[in-house]
Amino acid sequence: MIVTVKIDLDRLYYFDRTYMKETIKEILTRQPPCAVAVVGWVKTTRITPKAVFLELNDGSTAKNLQVVVNPKDFELVQDKINLGSGVQVEGELVVSPAPKQPVEIMARNLVPIGEHDFENYPIQKKHMSLEFLREIAHLRPRTNTLSSAFRIRSTASYAIHKFFQERNFFYVHTPIITPSDCEGAGALFKVITVDTEESCSQSFFFGRPVFLTVSGQLEGEALALALGRIYTFGPTFRAENSNTTRHLAEFWMIEPEMAFFDLDETIQLAEELLKHIAQTVLETNIHDLEWLSKFNEIDLTRQLKGFVTSTMNKISYEDAIKVLLESGREFDFKPFYGGDLQTEHERFLSEEYFKGPVVVFNYPKNIKAFYMYNNDDNQTVACFDVLIPKVGEVIGGSQREHRYAKLYQRILELGLDPETYKWYLELRLFGSVPHSGFGLGLERFLLFLTGLKNVRDVIPFPRYPGHAEI
RNA sequence: UCCCGGAUAGCUCAGCCGGUAGAGCAGGUGGCUGUUAACCACCGGGUCGCAGGUUCGAGUCCUGCUCCGGGAGCCA
Numbered sequence: 001m002i003v004t005v006k007i008d009l010d011r012l013y014y015f016d017r018t019y020m021k022e023t024i025k026e027i028l029t030r031q032p033p034c035a036v037a038v039v040g041w042v043k044t045t046r047i048t049p050k051a052v053f054l055e056l057n058d059g060s061t062a063k064n065l066q067v068v069v070n071p072k073d074f075e076l077v078q079d080k081i082n083l084g085s086g087v088q089v090e091g092e093l094v095v096s097p098a099p100k101q102p103v104e105i106m107a108r109n110l111v112p113i114g115e116h117d118f119e120n121y122p123i124q125k126k127h128m129s130l131e132f133l134r135e136i137a138h139l140r141p142r143t144n145t146l147s148s149a150f151r152i153r154s155t156a157s158y159a160i161h162k163f164f165q166e167r168n169f170f171y172v173h174t175p176i177i178t179p180s181d182c183e184g185a186g187a188l189f190k191v192i193t194v195d196t197e198e199s200c201s202q203s204f205f206f207g208r209p210v211f212l213t214v215s216g217q218l219e220g221e222a223l224a225l226a227l228g229r230i231y232t233f234g235p236t237f238r239a240e241n242s243n244t245t246r247h248l249a250e251f252w253m254i255e256p257e258m259a260f261f262d263l264d265e266t267i268q269l270a271e272e273l274l275k276h277i278a279q280t281v282l283e284t285n286i287h288d289l290e291w292l293s294k295f296n297e298i299d300l301t302r303q304l305k306g307f308v309t310s311t312m313n314k315i316s317y318e319d320a321i322k323v324l325l326e327s328g329r330e331f332d333f334k335p336f337y338g339g340d341l342q343t344e345h346e347r348f349l350s351e352e353y354f355k356g357p358v359v360v361f362n363y364p365k366n367i368k369a370f371y372m373y374n375n376d377d378n379q380t381v382a383c384f385d386v387l388i389p390k391v392g393e394v395i396g397g398s399q400r401e402h403r404y405a406k407l408y409q410r411i412l413e414l415g416l417d418p419e420t421y422k423w424y425l426e427l428r429l430f431g432s433v434p435h436s437g438f439g440l441g442l443e444r445f446l447l448f449l450t451g452l453k454n455v456r457d458v459i460p461f462p463r464y465p466g467h468a469e470i
Numbered sequence: 471u472c473c474c475g476g477a478u479a480g481c482u483c484a485g486c487c488g489g490u491a492g493a494g495c496a497g498g499u500g501g502c503u504g505u506u507a508a509c510c511a512c513c514g515g516g517u518c519g520c521a522g523g524u525u526c527g528a529g530u531c532c533u534g535c536u537c538c539g540g541g542a543g544c545c546a
Binding site: 046047048049050052053055099121123127131132135236240245253332385392394439442455 | 471480481482494495496497498501502503504505506507508509537538539540541542543544545546
């Protein structure tokens, strides 16, 4: 039964605040029949002689809401309503007679809201390449794939905070502008004032050269040695000229740091964190996972359920090298003890040998950072990486060297200036205790959660070499 | 930065051995008994990335450039 649409063309921009309180996600949980009002954007239209079908989406969920309109009434607003336009609908939420959607709205009133030049609207009803969508970063969140990715990003971010807060970690804010280069953890962006321009060797503002942070770890250690358990969650900057699906010049990193934690406890924490995030996304974003699974031709629900219900594989660096050498595989770079794991080695371990995420721990000290805890063998340091199939390293962490003499010696061995690390060394003079932490690359883990293949598609406005348009 | 691949309609793509450009979607018009990326018919739509070269003739072959993508390195 289709009722008449009342169109008030003089009040095209019209809404009542009460309508804004109910999203499509919420409406889809209502018991039909009932009267509802909804605002959203038209995702697709289907016009038949007896009924016009509009699918509406307001961003609250991956699911669209079908609206059924009387064709005669639709004619009155046809030139204002098309793919992408904003509308407001009042009507009756009813059980849908068709199987593809449980409920639909029989429109009693349909009003276009705002302007929309649909003839030039670049978003299509059909498949668009992710490469094309990157060129329209301001419009691509309107697509199913990108909006799903961003909803999952939100869920994951919240899950991370919840995980730590429930375990009595404190969220701390480490500086974005820092004089520390964190021991060559990537090329730095230098921060200067506009006045000094680039010809000046250093900014006079701080009296020393300063950079955008490449890690909050060192500052995080200072806080962990006071507050016990802390985590950071913020943007991180690397000026590497990296052009890959896994690198961004500006990305988001989560860095927990825990006093009185050894390496094993830290690995345990990392595993629980990743599983908590995956579990929360499973519970919160089922429709997004369904869409992304279809789009990427993988079963994300199965992948994530499998991940949260199994124990992560763990292997020492030494054993990992043995596995690689005994695999019979011809690698472009032959693995050897003392060498860093190449991408092809990491992929073999996670994708073929373990067929899942794997923790590799205790790397040789000469390929790792100066601050890592020197193991008793004096060859390896107490560190770990979490490797994930198709993505690579999502976590890198370690127990920190808390013994003053050992740390000081290591700084000298590597030719670093102890004066630069004076405050960091001082943490080892006063109340120094074993402590550990790790860094989780948010965008990389989002690749695992969304099934997408490029970190540029899980952050709204990606920064990478040659690209900072918006 | 290095290696490989690509650039054809608004979008996704086809275009064979060099002979003067094509489909689907999107847009317009009309049709269709409730559709599901609806369907059917018709219409409009192109500096074949840019600049040279070879050739009677280049989207197609060659050179350079620009941009994009994938892989590698570095890393999270």
